[in-house]
Amino acid sequence: MRKTHSFTCINCPLSCSLELVEEDGEILEVKGNDCEIGRRYAEEEFRDPRRMVTTTVKVRNGILPLLPVVSTKPIPKPLVKEAVRSLAGVVLEAPVEDGQVIVADILNTGADIVASRRLDRLHSAGND
């Protein structure tokens, strides 16, 4: 069956409205792109859209109660919500180093979830 999918290109301020026509998963054409970047973008968004994951996890005895984390690379878009939900259960103990791996290979995507800052231990919490 022939289907058309719409995307908005995010690669430059022109923001072209893209239309990708496919038949049973085979891409027939991309319309509306003003340049090649738009064609490639529409194809990627159709075949395998990926997004970075950013959220926070809980930290005990840190100078702040939360640590921001980020994926080391984009993961498939349909898995983003599940990844964030699974991270909601993580509780760490301060201090945390910048770049420290929090969850390796999240949801078998090959991407690690790492700390996106250093988070020092609260003075009053003492040393371990």
Place this chain on the structure above:
Amino acid sequence: MHKVRKPDLAVIGAGPAGLGAALAAYEAGLKDVMIIERDVELGGILPQCIHDGFGSIVFKETLTGPQYAQRFIDRVEKTDIEVKLNTMVLDLKPDRSITAVNAREGILEIRPRSLVLAMGCRERTRHQILIPGYRPAGVICAGAAQRDINIEGLLPGRRVVILGSGDIGLIMARRFTLEGAEVEGVYEIMDHPGGLTRNVVQCLHDFDIPLHLSHTVTFIHGRKRVEAVTVSRVGEDLKPVRGTERVVPCDTLVLSVGLIPENELSKKAGVALDPATAGPVVDERMETSVDGIFACGNVMNVFDLVDYVTHTAEVAGRAAAEYVLVGRKREREAPLRVEPGRNVKFVVPQILRGLDREVSFYFRVRHPERAVRPNLVVGEKALAGRRAKMVRPPEMVRVKAGPEELKSLRERGEVRIEVMPDTGGGGEGGEEEGDGAK
């Protein structure tokens, strides 16, 4: 009587602007540099901007806000720059003398040989846009909601309406959704989104959150807590159209209705402000109208890319160092004004005093326009510019001019930045700049 500290440079604010300026001045040879910050840690607003997309121009890779801040914090920690946290500046005088206070040292008198204003900006609130209705809990600015969720671990509401489609509003729509709240929709009074396309796609489309253009909130219901808002379509005059009202049940109204440069201290120091930017009038060194006081980042005008904040900070920091180490060679001639020309809302720097260095002109257009050439124009001659497929108000444009191009300015008179239709032909005119993200 307490001791008066006399550093070479004092920087007010430790966001990306303040950190960048302090480091640039230190690396240019200033020994005694002090940063004054009212918050508990360095980084300014960046630690709460946990999403990625920062730094594509400065670092050629995309980072999260905390990662971008961490790079500068790590560098500052390797220096002996003095950092005063939890310290609030109470007063600033035209002779650069600062009165500040913190719980550890009490009242501080600081008389720096140069000063950089890097206080950033603050959010416009409900009172500045006058929404009728009650005054219940549950009306919150997008940046404040961002802090609650990303720093404090608090969810401000469960069913959310967002007014304004600036980048922070879009980013918070995604953030609320990922944290389990329901975002009913984003309402934007203009007929185009206020934020970057990338954020419209990745924060709204990805989560099926509707964006209602040409709509606004016309009433807030609920006496103790927000219970609903009335939304209405607006006409071309931006006034609500009678008969288009719709009541949307919600417990939270998030406002993303703009940012204002924070210049209360600048005013106390007698710094001249530009009504078009709401920030100080600066020259090519980011020096304000007051001798030895420089400004950079969002205190000058609200940038959309942190990369540009960092660039202005480096210019300001180096210029402050030059001011202290070699003194200023202020030109004897009157400063040249850079006028905003066709389809240009404002330009920084607003004036040129010296023509001896490369200058980046930053400006915003008034309305979207396709196939253009943003140019620095003197008289009838275009000096520096480049082609752009499209310019849009949410995306600041930068045009650079080197000393070669600026050399002839004096004789020619009027200088302006303008956006002209690109009629084709005529060489390359520079490449398009990479699009960073917010």
